[in-house]
Amino acid sequence: MSEPRLAPNLLSALSTPDRVKAFAELVVGGDDPALWKARDRLRAAGIDPTGPPEEIAATFAAALEEVRTEMAHRHHLVGQARAPHDLPFRHGRLVEVPVNSEQLRTLMDWIAGEYLRSSTYKEADLNTQLGQVADDYALLRRILVDFGYFTRDPHTALYVRTV
Incomplete structure (x- = not known):
């Protein structure tokens, strides 16, 4: 015991x-x-x-x-997903968004592929999920859309997985 x-x-x-x-x-x-x-x-x-x-x-x-x-x-454990070791995570949190395009792509692949499980998110729910990864959840959300992992419906603020 x-x-x-x-x-x-x-x-x-x-x-x-x-x-x-x-x-x-x-x-x-x-x-x-x-x-x-x-x-x-x-x-x-x-x-x-x-x-x-x-x-x-x-x-x-x-x-x-x-x-x-x-x-x-729990150094690299965020929720139920293990974050890539080559990214700047400390105590389960992303301390800075990578500027290196390869690392940024690795981060987005991990977030969209392993961390975010649902195929659709209300904006508030996506913010909550991304806020568990980093303080600047809005930047992560924008990058997910810019890189084509999600699309955003401007009328409903619903994010839909594209990949």
Whole structure:
């Protein structure tokens, strides 16, 4: 059986204002009965807000290391598609659109061929999908049309795969 993951529990435990307030008050020595439930939730997640600062910091450091390790294993995984290794991806995101025409064609082949699965997309849905790859989803969308992978119906803003 695998170990429970610390990072999701830690982030969940600090995901509401009441829990953050409880954590802050407990760290500085507060003992408001209204915050006991939140304190118990924090402890269940692996944080003892009444513990020494070194122990609290070590808990956060362990959670951060867990996230870094997970991201390192997903370096070129975007959604369910494995991105080409010769493109500038970092932590599953395209950091820059290639200017080299061969690399740009490789990127578009991958996006249209492996990443985008549907044959038609509403513009908002295509933006969402491409936004998972890179911040400039509009540029990727335009290149997909310019390179002939998709056509756009100007009346419905529907993108249809051509290849």
